[in-house]
Amino acid sequence: MILTLPTGWYLAGAGLAVALTAVLALVSRRLPPFAAHRLLDRPALLPRAATSWIGAALLWALVAVGVLGTRDPLENLLPLAVWTALWVGLTLASVVFGNLWRDIEPWTGPVRTFRRLTGWRGSVGLSRLGHLPAVAGLLAFAWFEIVSLSPADPLVLARVVAAYYLLILALAVAEGEDWLARGEFLTAYFALIARIAPFWADYTGARVTVMAGWPGAQVLRMGALSPSAIAFVTLLLASVSFDGLHETFWWLARLGLNPLEFPGRSAVVGANSAGLVAFWGGTAALVLGAVRAGLPRGARFGTLAGPLMLSFLPIAAGYHVAHYLVALLTDGQYALAALNDPFGTGAALLGLPEHWVSFGFLNTRGGVLAIWTAQFGVITAAHVLAVLLGVRLGPAAGAAQGLRSHLPMTLLMVAYTVFGLWLLSAPVGA
DSSP states (O other), rough: OOGGOHHHHHHHHHHHHHHHHHHHHHHOOOOOOOOEEEEEEEOOSSSSHHHHHHHHHHHHHHHHHHHOOOSOOTOHHHHHIIIIIIIIIHHHHHHOOOOGGGGTTSSSHHHHHHHHHHOOOOOOOOGGGTTTHHHHHHHHHHHHTTTTOTTTTTHHHHHHHHHHHHHHHHHHHHHOOGGGGHHSHHHHHHHHHGGOOSSEEEETEEEEEEEEESSSGGGGSOOOOHHHHHHHHHHHHHHHHHHTTOOOOHHHHHHHHOOGOOOOGGSSHHHHHHHHHHHHHHHHHHHHHHHHTOOOOOHHHHHHHHHGGGHHHHHHHHHHHHTTTHHHHHHHHHHHHHHHHHHSOOTTTTOOOOOOOGGGGGHHHHHHHHHHHHHHHHHHHHHHHHHHHHHHHHHOOOHHHHHHHHHHHHHHHHHHHHHHHHHHHHHHHH
């Protein structure tokens, strides 16, 4: 149905909008204030350790559902909770309301308890690695989601979730809970993408201050990204993009496969594994190459790359939301149905009837147009915000020098906008 829409005009319009934003911002130097305002201040409802223990209990309950429940991934609550509620739904919520993962992540409370019981107060040096453990975790997660044979199989997923939880728990007990912010990939991921939210919470002791501001206001208050954090952001950009690319007719044709007779994941494990890593390398080379190409005379690459890479956070979050929007609208219904009857016993915990899931909106031109328009809006807005942040984070200069310095980055942003929309509109065969 989407092939009947004039997607080419959308691609051209989005690219033009991003380019004009960059030119006007650089020439006029009139940018949004990115100010933040306090909405309210209140005591925290529960200590963070308590909410973390609740998160841990929910995680193990989901693992139990994965082991004991149905093997149908569209009926078992574990794969729907991981791939739909967490990876898609919580991302969307965090892009609007700030880092919600902080209040439910399942490690901080148990780590505090185990370190207190054992009397261990030291570390083993993991913090010196920066974000590299999170990079390894994100790469493994991306491979499992995109390449592995059965990422949605409830029993397989239950084993992976349980093993990953215990691994991170052991590492965090050895190093300390503060390591989670840089060493655990979900914690690092949500902390970064939530920085573009227009609403967020600041925590001071036992009090919470709810803030509101222009999207990206938090980004401008961040320190420059370290080299390992830059690696994390480029992998985030590459993994979500490759997730869209590897299903397209174009990619399958490159592998010598008929998109209409896809032989299954087992036939492309090697090619997609290599493709994921190569796409990460290519993404990092393009992004860092654009930063280097725009260096003003006398500026140091290391000094400029850390701040400028922050401007890619809206793109990472925006494409994630747009790419998984259809999955949220479809699998989200199955998630509610599974929550209604988590063990397949005929229960109706939410009062929902059987067989209520409907995909009728995907069969009408109006429904598909609404989804495509939403994806177009998200992608375009994310890149416009990225351009504005890039101008603020880049080197100060006169209009002419500013245009020259930002030209490589602007061209990359325009190309990334068009590429992202093309991925969403391209025919897929897997």
